[in-house]
Amino acid sequence: MRTLQLLMMSVLISVWAMPAQAGRFYETPGLQPLPGTEAAVAQAHHQAEASRPQRPTPPAQASAWLAANFQNLADAPWEITHQDITVDLQPASSKLKITIVVDILAHQNTTTLSLLMGGVDSAAVKLAGVAIPVQNQAVSTYSMLQIALPEALTPETATQLQLDAEATLDCGAVGIGLHPCGMGAVFNYVAFFNYYLSNGEVMHSPFTSDLHVVTPAGLIAAAPGALMGTEKLADGRVVTTFHQIERTDNAGFSLAPYKPVDGKLDTGAPLRVYGTAGYAKYLPAMRDLAIDVIATYGKLFVPFAWSSLNVIQVENDFSGGYSPLSGVFMLRDEFVGSPGDNGWQGVVELAAHEYAHQWWGNLVAPQTNADVALSESLAEYSSCFYTEQKLGNRSQVIRDNISYMYQVPAKSDVALGAQGVTQSEYYVQIVYYKGGAVLDMLRHFLGDDVMAKGLSIYATDFGRDFAKIDDLRVSMEKASGQDLAWFFSQWFTKKLFIHAELSGQIVEVNGKPVLRLKVHQTEKALRFVVPVSIDYRAGKTVVVPVDVNAKVDFVTELPLTDWPVRVRFDVQRTQIRQFATGTPADFNLSGLVDGADLVELALRHGRAVVVTMKQGGGEHFFADTSWNELYDLTADGRVDNDDVEALLGAVGGEVAPF
Amino acid sequence: MHPRFLSPLVWVTPVLLYCSACSDDSVAVGAVAPDTVASKSDTAIAADVAAGPSATIAGEPHKADPYVEISGKWDGASKHVLLTVWIGGVKDLLGIAAHLQYDPTALQLVNGEVLAVAQGSSTPGSYKTRSVYNAAMPGRVLLGSARFSANPLPFALPTGAAITREAWVTLEFIPIAAGKTAISFDPHSTLLRAADGTEVTAEWHGASIDVPAAVVSASVGVP
Numbered sequence: 001m002r003t004l005q006l007l008m009m010s011v012l013i014s015v016w017a018m019p020a021q022a023g024r025f026y027e028t029p030g031l032q033p034l035p036g037t038e039a040a041v042a043q044a045h046h047q048a049e050a051s052r053p054q055r056p057t058p059p060a061q062a063s064a065w066l067a068a069n070f071q072n073l074a075d076a077p078w079e080i081t082h083q084d085i086t087v088d089l090q091p092a093s094s095k096l097k098i099t100i101v102v103d104i105l106a107h108q109n110t111t112t113l114s115l116l117m118g119g120v121d122s123a124a125v126k127l128a129g130v131a132i133p134v135q136n137q138a139v140s141t142y143s144m145l146q147i148a149l150p151e152a153l154t155p156e157t158a159t160q161l162q163l164d165a166e167a168t169l170d171c172g173a174v175g176i177g178l179h180p181c182g183m184g185a186v187f188n189y190v191a192f193f194n195y196y197l198s199n200g201e202v203m204h205s206p207f208t209s210d211l212h213v214v215t216p217a218g219l220i221a222a223a224p225g226a227l228m229g230t231e232k233l234a235d236g237r238v239v240t241t242f243h244q245i246e247r248t249d250n251a252g253f254s255l256a257p258y259k260p261v262d263g264k265l266d267t268g269a270p271l272r273v274y275g276t277a278g279y280a281k282y283l284p285a286m287r288d289l290a291i292d293v294i295a296t297y298g299k300l301f302v303p304f305a306w307s308s309l310n311v312i313q314v315e316n317d318f319s320g321g322y323s324p325l326s327g328v329f330m331l332r333d334e335f336v337g338s339p340g341d342n343g344w345q346g347v348v349e350l351a352a353h354e355y356a357h358q359w360w361g362n363l364v365a366p367q368t369n370a371d372v373a374l375s376e377s378l379a380e381y382s383s384c385f386y387t388e389q390k391l392g393n394r395s396q397v398i399r400d401n402i403s404y405m406y407q408v409p410a411k412s413d414v415a416l417g418a419q420g421v422t423q424s425e426y427y428v429q430i431v432y433y434k435g436g437a438v439l440d441m442l443r444h445f446l447g448d449d450v451m452a453k454g455l456s457i458y459a460t461d462f463g464r465d466f467a468k469i470d471d472l473r474v475s476m477e478k479a480s481g482q483d484l485a486w487f488f489s490q491w492f493t494k495k496l497f498i499h500a501e502l503s504g505q506i507v508e509v510n511g512k513p514v515l516r517l518k519v520h521q522t523e524k525a526l527r528f529v530v531p532v533s534i535d536y537r538a539g540k541t542v543v544v545p546v547d548v549n550a551k552v553d554f555v556t557e558l559p560l561t562d563w564p565v566r567v568r569f570d571v572q573r574t575q576i577r578q579f580a581t582g583t584p585a586d587f588n589l590s591g592l593v594d595g596a597d598l599v600e601l602a603l604r605h606g607r608a609v610v611v612t613m614k615q616g617g618g619e620h621f622f623a624d625t626s627w628n629e630l631y632d633l634t635a636d637g638r639v640d641n642d643d644v645e646a647l648l649g650a651v652g653g654e655v656a657p658f
Numbered sequence: 659m660h661p662r663f664l665s666p667l668v669w670v671t672p673v674l675l676y677c678s679a680c681s682d683d684s685v686a687v688g689a690v691a692p693d694t695v696a697s698k699s700d701t702a703i704a705a706d707v708a709a710g711p712s713a714t715i716a717g718e719p720h721k722a723d724p725y726v727e728i729s730g731k732w733d734g735a736s737k738h739v740l741l742t743v744w745i746g747g748v749k750d751l752l753g754i755a756a757h758l759q760y761d762p763t764a765l766q767l768v769n770g771e772v773l774a775v776a777q778g779s780s781t782p783g784s785y786k787t788r789s790v791y792n793a794a795m796p797g798r799v800l801l802g803s804a805r806f807s808a809n810p811l812p813f814a815l816p817t818g819a820a821i822t823r824e825a826w827v828t829l830e831f832i833p834i835a836a837g838k839t840a841i842s843f844d845p846h847s848t849l850l851r852a853a854d855g856t857e858v859t860a861e862w863h864g865a866s867i868d869v870p871a872a873v874v875s876a877s878v879g880v881p
Contacts, residue, residue, distance in 0.1 A: 539857060563846040565857055595755030595790040595802015596849045602753045602788075603855050606810025624812045644788055644806060651800060652792040 024635035025499055025522070025578050026609075030409040030426075031621040034611055038346055039399055039623035043428060044320070078106040078113070078153065080207045085195055086239070087253060088214040091183040094171055098195050100163045103207075106153035113147040113161075118180075118194040120165040127161055134163075141170075142194065169193060179317060186276060187315040189254035191322050191329055198249035206464070209244045213253045220260070222274040223253035224327025226308040245307050246464065248325040248362075254312050263287040266295040267304045275313040275335045285338040286311060289348060290328075293355045293386060300385075300452045302459040305363050321350050323357035323379075330354060349383055349396050356382035359459055367466040369422045373492065374467055377416065377435020378455075384436050385443070397440045398573045399623040404434035405497055405578060406609045406637070407621050417469045417492035437576050438491045444574040445487065445529055446480050454479035486550070490526055499523040500548075502530075502569055502630075503582030504589035505655045506560065513560040515567060515589070517546065518553065518658050520582060525550045528575050533568045534560060543571075555658070566590075566600065569630070581630050585650040593650045601631055601639070601647055610637030711872040713739050713833055718863035723747020724850065726756070726826070728841060728865040732873070736830075738768065739867055741841065743801075743827035745775055748860070750818030750852040753804030754826065755790070756862070757847035762797040764839035764869065769830035775803055775821065784808050785817075791827075798844070801827055805853075818853030836871035840864060 033040040082103040089096050098120070104113070120143045125134045127150070135146040145163070153159055169190065171181040181190045196209070210228070213221040215238045225242030232238050244251075256276055261283040263271040271290055275283045290311055298304050306326035313335050322329040330350065337347045360382065361375035384397035407429050414424045416435055424430055443451040458467070458475035473488040503518040517532065527550040534542045542561075548554045566588035569579060585593045587600040604626070611622045631639045633646040715730030724747040733740050745754060754775070760767070772789035790802035803826065805819060842864035850858035 535857070537857070538859060565849065590847070592800070594757065594792070594800040594847065595753075595804075596847065597755075598788065598790050598802040599753030599755050599804045599849055599851050602804035602806055602816060603851065605806050605816065606812055606814060608812040611812060622812050627812075640810060641806070648788065648790065651790050652794045 024580050024633070026406070026629065026632065026635045026637050028406050028409050029619075030407060030412065031610065031619055033403070033407075034613070034620040034622045037623060038395075039403055039621070041346060042349065042399070043403070077108040078104055078110050080197065081105050081158070082207050083197060083209040084212075085209065086212040086214065087190070087195060089188060089190060089253075089255065091188045091255075094169045094181070094183055096167045096169055096181075096190060096193065096195070098163075098165045098167065100165075100195070100197060102161050102163065102197055104153065104159045104161065106155050106157065106159065108155055109152040111149050111152045113145075113149065114199055115145045115147065115197045116142050116194070116199050117145065117165070117197050118167060119143050120167040123163060123165040125161055125163050127159070145197075163197070167193065167195075182315045182317050184315045184317070187254055187256045187313070187332070189252065189256075189312075189314045189318070189329070191252040191314070191318065192324070193252070194249060196249045196251060206247050208246070209248065211242045211244070211251060211253065213240045213242070213255070214238075215240050215255060218257065219255045220258040220274070221253060221255055222258060222260075222272075222310055222312040224248075224251050224310055224324050226270070226326075227272070227310075242310075244325065246305075246325060251324045252312075252322065252327065252329055254314050254329070256313070258313075259283075261287050263291055265291060265304055265309060266298055269304060269306065269308050271309050271311070273311045273313075279313065279332070279335045282335050282337060286335055286347075286351070289351055290355060292390070293348075293352050294358070296386060296389070297356060297359060297382060300382075301359050301455050302363075302463065304358060305463065306358065309358070321354035323354040323361065325362040326358070328354045328357075345387065345391055345393075345395070348387055348391060352383035352386040353379045356380075356386075363464065364459060364462040365466050367468050368419075370417055370419045371468050372422055372431055373416050373435045373469060374472060376431045377439055378472075380432045380436030381439035381443075384440055394572055395625045397437060398625040400433035401437040401440075401573055401576055402609060402625075402627055403621070403623055404429045404437065405576060408434075413495040415493050415495045418495070434497075434576065441491070441528075441575055442476070442484075442487060444531075446476070446482075450480045451476075486527055490550075494524065496524050496526070498526055498528055498575055498577035498579075500577060501580045501582040503655065503658060504567055504586075505583070505591040505657070506563065506567070506589060507591075507657075509557075513563050515558040515560055515564075516555070516658065517558065518555045518582060519548050520553050521551075522580075525552050528577070530570050530577075531572070531574060532558065533571050534558075535565045535568070536562050537565060564588075566596070579630050580635075581633075583655045584633055585647040585653070586655055587631065591655045593647065593653045595651075598644075598647060598651075601644060604628055604631040604639045605644070606639065607631070608638040608640070710734055711870050713867055713869045713873050715739060715741065715865055715867050717865040720746070720861045720863055722861060724749075724821075724858060724860040725863065726754070726843070726848070726850075726860055727863040730865055730867070737832070737873055739765065739831040739833060739869075741827075741829040741831070741865065742825050743829070744823060745821055745826045745850075746823035748819075748821040748850060748858060750854070751775075751805075751821050751858070752816055752818045752851050752853040752855075753802065753849070754851075755802035755804075755847065755849045757844040758799040758801055758827070758829070758841065759844050760797055760799075760831070760841050761835075761839045764833065764835040764837065765831040765841075765867070766834050767793050767799065767829065767831055769828075770799060771828050772801055772803055773825055773827065775819075775824045775826045785819075799829070816853045831867075833867070833869040833874050836869050836874050838866055838868050840866050 033043055084101040086099040119141050123134050123136045123145055125132050125147050133148045137144045169181040171179050171183055180193045211223055215221040217236045221240035223242040225244040228241040228243045230238045230240045258274040259277045259280055261273045265271050273283050273287045294304050308326055310327045312329045313332055314329050316332045318331040334347055334350055337344045356379035360378035366372050366374040387396045388394050408426045412426055414421050454476035457478050458472055469492050473484055477484050499522045501520040505516050506513050507516055529545045529547050532544045532546050544558055585597055587597045607624050607627050608622055609624055609627050610619055612619050634642045712732035717728045720727050726745050728741055728743050730741040772791045774787040785805045786808055787803050788806050790800055792800040843862045848862045850860050852858050
């Protein structure tokens with residue numbers, strides 16, 4: 001009898017003890033990625049991409065005009081119809097001489113012109129060969145040129161101005177960073193120095209442009225746009241001309257001893273991959289990758305819109321990628337690799353991100369800095385989708401997902417669609433990583449076909465125009481027929497992710513097994529869909545999506561066809577979530593902590609998102625794509641021996657009925 | 659020290675039985691009651707049987723690999739039923755688990771141990787077996803073993819162990835009621851998992867124990 005009492009006490013203590021351990025969440029301290037890992041490389045690329053100067057907000061008057069006249073060009077007081085730009089780079093002094101002949105068509109009487117361009121040391125303007133006053137006002141890294149016209153422009157009459165300017169480029173030290181320019185032994189490039197004239201009015205001008213690049217003998221000029229030909233100068237240099245059939249305010253060019261490789265996109269548009277001789281053997285793979293990515297996106301969204309695409313290799317100090325209209329600049333070492341090589345995944349991830357910008361950022365541009373997700377998040381989502389489909393793994397989107405979740409401390413988080421998101425110290429983690437994962441979550445909610453249809457509608461409705469995040473919502477609603485206000489409100493206007501305790505137990509109802517599932521949200525109550533994987537005997541798995549409503553506690557029952565071997569949640573990490581188990585250590589949801597849970601733990605032992613470097617190297621974030629926090633019983637970012645001990649201490653514990 | 663090691667007789671006898679099983683893995687010698695098979699290795703068992711009345715243990719022999727099965731013997735000195743759970747024919751074992759069921763009104767569990775079955779591998783020393791043994795629930799013993807890397811790294815995946823035939827669990831019961839009683843594995847609880855995470859389908863065989871009234875312990879009450 002005494003033995004029985006002891007046995008019963010043991011069981012009772014176990015049942016009582018389990019809920020007390022529930023709901024342990026890892027608190028993110030904001031660790032940097034482990035050096036040398038894919039996460040570290042990707043983060044460096046994206047941080048470099050994100051480090052380029054943001055366009056200053058147009059003057060209030062222009063902003064008001066934009067807001068009032070969006071999609072209504074006829075109301076613009078004037079517009080640019082063509083820009084003819086000549087750039088002459090002096091690498092030794094980092095000087096850039098710029099001559100722009102700009103064709104203006106006024107719609108109203110206009111006496112002054114405000115034009116924005118990259119910061120220049122000097123600017124002079126001529127009208128019909130006569131110099132006219134111009135004020136050069138520095139705004140951030142830009143110059144705001146205020147041009148006082150001698151007399152008002154006559155409505156609907158073309159006027160031509162010539163602007164001569166000289167800039168001293170700040171190319172930055174060699175190293176990590178997406179520098180606006182680089183003057184090196186092999187590559188001399190100017191990436192996103194904004195030599196195009198721009199402004200609120202110009203943003204809606206459907207102008208064409210020609211870029212003439214003065215090219216030293218022996219070098220090849222590469223730039224976005226269709227290659228129109230070369231013209232020899234008297235001093236032995238040549239002028240290489242690229243034509244853009246669409247409005248753009250951002251471009252770039254590079255000079256190097258390129259040995260280009262040509263191809264053709266699915267639309268028939270010419271493709272040219274500019275790489276140097278040392279990379280010749282990799283260039284066909286880069287060309288084929290570009291063709292496949294562009295064709296894939298073209299089928300998913302809308303066909304590639306531009307008349308050409310030039311992919312341009314630049315020095316490694318460029319660090320990331322940059323994708324103005326019809327051109328893509330990428331760092332040198334992204335041109336090393338072929339399918340099947342180590343590192344090919346990284347090449348594809350970055351290239352597919354940059355090619356996606358031909359749609360997201362160029363075809364449809366974000367209207368304000370708060371809409372930057374429409375450029376970077378959509379590009380990252382597209383890249384993740386491409387790698388999942390073509391490389392057969394979800395490592396990119398899972399890495400993005402956990403890189404946001406385990407790197408951004410709660411106090412530093414910013415909503416994806418917040419005005420200040422571009423200024424956040426965690427801009428990359430929020431806009432690229434969380435943004436990509438949010439759209440991946442939307443895809444899982446809507447399904448692949450509806451998601452693609454929605455993006456196609458979005459690209460069609462807002463192509464060659466500016467859009468707000470809400471415009472994306474409207475497009476997705478058109479495609480799905482569903483009200484998605486909850487999703488966009490939840491994921492774009494709030495700074496949060498899912499914190500939920502999941503409890504499950506398999507019970508017998510009328511002789512048949514039923515999975516009883518309880519979700520307890522410990523922070524904001526969100527709506528989300530958790531895929532529940534039910535593993536039966538003989539390797540049969542059924543995945544049931546469970547739509548969890550936005551309430552603190554949610555309980556449901558799923559009928560089962562047999563007693564399962566185990567039940568798992570969100571195996572493919574489709575949600576941005578940190579789960580904790582409401583039934584600690586009962587990993588398979590049998591209702592009892594037993595040996596099967598030990599076996600489940602063995603499968604995950606060693607997985608970690610926090611690693612400690614030897615010799616005082618400190619703790620770092622490690623993007624372990626097999627990470628599953630449900631097995632981290634001690635909530636320290638590691639599934640290690642502490643968790644084994646915690647499980648062994650819980651063996652025999654039964655889940656309290658709910 | 660584990661109680662099983664306190665009595666030299668109890669210690670030696672299972673070793674003999676294990677060896678008889680190991681010598682011929684085409685037939686589950688150890689899974690068959692000693693009074694139904696005449697073999698050299700059964701001599702010691704027969705001596706125990708000759709000492710007085712005994713319980714007989716009949717295991718269901720496996721037909722194919724991989725398998726888990728039970729063998730057993732009567733220990734005349736302690737008047738205990740000694741069972742061994744065997745695992746065999748597994749190529750890449752990461753872990754094994756099951757609930758062993760018995761009738762607590764017929765048998766009283768007094769001892770049990772999970773052995774380090776999943777430890778051995780092509781990388782000896784780099785893995786350690788951690789085990790679950792819990793007999794707190796009447797009539798149900800929670801069993802489990804799994805390999806854990808001694809130096810887990812987040813980018814390293816686990817490896818499994820090749821098991822030809824090894825003893826996994828030993829159990830010691832006192833018969834407390836006469837008659838036939840079964841020892842079995844709860845079919846909802848059995849699990850063999852390979853290092854790549856796949857479930858390994860295996861034969862799981864229990865055993866029956868026939869307890870004559872003469873061997874029932876008078877000193878143990880029925881819970």
